[in-house]
Amino acid sequence: MSDDRCAYGHVRVFVELGPSGKPVHEELPAKILKNNDYEVLGSPVLTYGFAAGDRLRVADDGTFDVLERGGNLCIRVFPTARLTDAGINALTTRFEKLDGLVEIPPDLRFIVITVPVAVGFPAVEDAVREWAAGHDSDWEYGNVHDEQGKPLGWWAND
Known part of the structure; x- marks a missing residue:
């Protein structure tokens, strides 16, 4: 090819x-x-x-x-309560400001967020923590730690 x-x-x-x-x-x-x-x-x-x-x-x-590496963070959000359109819109708007993409399946079981690491961990964590706290949701990074919880450190090379 x-x-x-x-x-x-x-x-x-x-x-x-x-x-x-x-x-x-x-x-x-x-x-x-x-x-x-x-x-x-x-x-x-x-x-x-x-x-x-x-x-x-x-x-x-x-x-x-x-x-x-493509330079993006992967964040997974797991709502414990039913998501509302207003809640989804608030999260989407928050991450669009960070040049991120919010994806949610039709059954609303989880949320996957892709956001450039260049916006910085503090901005990403502030955005997701504040939203998750107000929407009864847990969250985690998908590409920041290894299986033992040790930081992968790939962002230091970007």
Whole structure:
């Protein structure tokens, strides 16, 4: 595939082994770069370690390596109460001001936010903490810490 012609589709990444012992995968929109290399176009809700804009090399079993960071943070928000249109609009407006994107499935079970790390952790955390506190929601980063809670530190190189 030449550099000027890329295909778009989906990439299937490994999340974890489920209770049955079978692998759980998440499927995300992606630009197919070459062979098993993809540019992820949507931040994940289940998989940790990357965000939209990152380039991954994905093995046949769905395990992956991050080849290049796209400069975005992935934030997951988990509402415990039913979301309202006003609440969704407030969150969307707040993150649009930070050049972020708020994505919510039709069943409103979770929220995924993609926002450039360049806006800074304090601005991102202030925005999400204030909104989450007023909307009975928990939140976490999806690509800031490893499985042991240690900061990945990729943003220091961007």
